[in-house]
Amino acid sequence: MVPKTAKEPQFLPDEKDTVPPEPTQFTFCSSTLDGSLQASSLSDLQTLYEPLNEILDDERQYNGLWWLDVTAPSEDDIETLSRIFNLHPLTNEDIKVRENREKIELFGPYYFLSLRPARKVETDEGVRTSPINVYAVVFRDGVLSFSMGSNPHVGHVRNRIKEHQSHLYLTSDWICYALIDDIVDGFAPFISQVERGVEAMEDSVSITRPDDIGLALQQIYHRRKEVLHIRQLLNDKTDVIRSFARHCDAFGASSSQVGLYLSDIQDHVLTMMANLDAAEQMLSRGQSKYLSQLSFDSTRMRNQISHALSRLTVIAGIVVPLQFVTGLFGMNINVPAKSDRVDSLTAWFSILGVLVALIVLFFVIARRIRVL
Structure with a gap:
């Protein structure tokens, strides 16, 4: 061997x-x-x-x-x-x-x-x-x-x-086999690098801040692109190895027993393909988690904005009628309960009391309908 x-x-x-x-x-x-x-x-x-x-x-x-x-x-x-x-x-x-x-x-x-x-x-x-x-x-x-x-x-x-x-026992067919074997082995550092990156991504899913989800999704996109590229190259190697094994007799390689070693290369390729499939599944799962978290954060943000807008709407609904009433008394009209002989603040306090009562009434109604 x-x-x-x-x-x-x-x-x-x-x-x-x-x-x-x-x-x-x-x-x-x-x-x-x-x-x-x-x-x-x-x-x-x-x-x-x-x-x-x-x-x-x-x-x-x-x-x-x-x-x-x-x-x-x-x-x-x-x-x-x-x-x-x-x-x-x-x-x-x-x-x-x-x-x-x-x-x-x-x-x-x-x-x-x-x-x-x-x-x-x-x-x-x-x-x-x-x-x-x-x-x-x-x-x-x-x-x-x-x-x-x-x-x-x-x-x-x-x-x-x-x-x-x-x-x-050196032959030209063995040199061809060794060249294929070394080229296939050359993919191992790339796959190890992808696996390390995928594991780091998997560990950081639960601690990623909402502001960093976009960057994490971008990294997952590049990782998946790299996995697809490596898988495509390894797929082509499988076809070459099968063709080499199928035509060993025609190539005169039977004497050098090169065909015995091709199964080792093919097993190596299949192992790396399996590792890439596992990395692809982890990337797909991580992408789904990030997208779910992004959807949850977006929904929560929309609810917060909607709640804030509803409060502003209630405040505007209270302020506008009051502003209308106070605007009327800001015009050139006779102030109620005011005359040349009597100078009393009863009417002023009465109007102020009505305005305060309207404010309380509006707040109670808003609470009842759960707007606030």
Whole structure:
């Protein structure tokens, strides 16, 4: 059984760091070499390692298993390698247009693998996953891979091969399996980050202030969007793994027993999908709680406003008639019970008493009808 080495979670550089075009880098490793060779162009790599010419020739007389990886290739590099390795025009087109659909296709002497790893990208909306493209052309005696952006997966597979080279039956199909396995493992840090965020959100539902509910709902929206994005990428991986397992015999992978290890990757994918489903359910439940609390707070606020308006209405209903009465006596009229001979305040106190009685009566009526 092929051992799996423990890999530390790593994130790729932010998308902002890749705005300037990344330099093209050719990396070559072989079962006959102790390490790997790197160069900025194919001609420089040929100068460093002359036996590489045996692979690039039409006869393909190289004695050993080889792996040539190209990071951030230009269209000229893709065209040159397609001509050297006699790639099918459909394969050449998929690589040049950065085909996003993940798949495995059989083309006679080789099969073509298209994968989308995830990397960490900082945006205005927060941290999210952004896919990049990795392609592999798998021959019986070697692998030609294209990485459209910097990623750690190719390096992880090379280290894994170096650590277990003494007891590992290395084939090109195993390299393809290891590449898929490492790319799938690369989703684990994103899912762990989502799970931590969901647990923190779940714990804060009961203590969130009404003023912060809008912000909490916005965070839930971004979390659900990220979960949907990761789930979609993992869903595509499931189809690729099933296709790989179904066509193992056609690819000649039966001798390397790669099919025995594909179920391990598929179980890993299903486990991560289950974790994402659980996170999605928790987010949906938290969103429902926040919306219920928001609806309750809105209803309570409406009731408070309605109660305050009803009080203002009662006060206005009391004040307006009184103002009408006092307004009448503010005009040029004869004051009741006032004459030249008698100067008494009885009428004034009588009017004031009537006004006070009206106020008390209005308040009693308002209390009876439960307006106040």
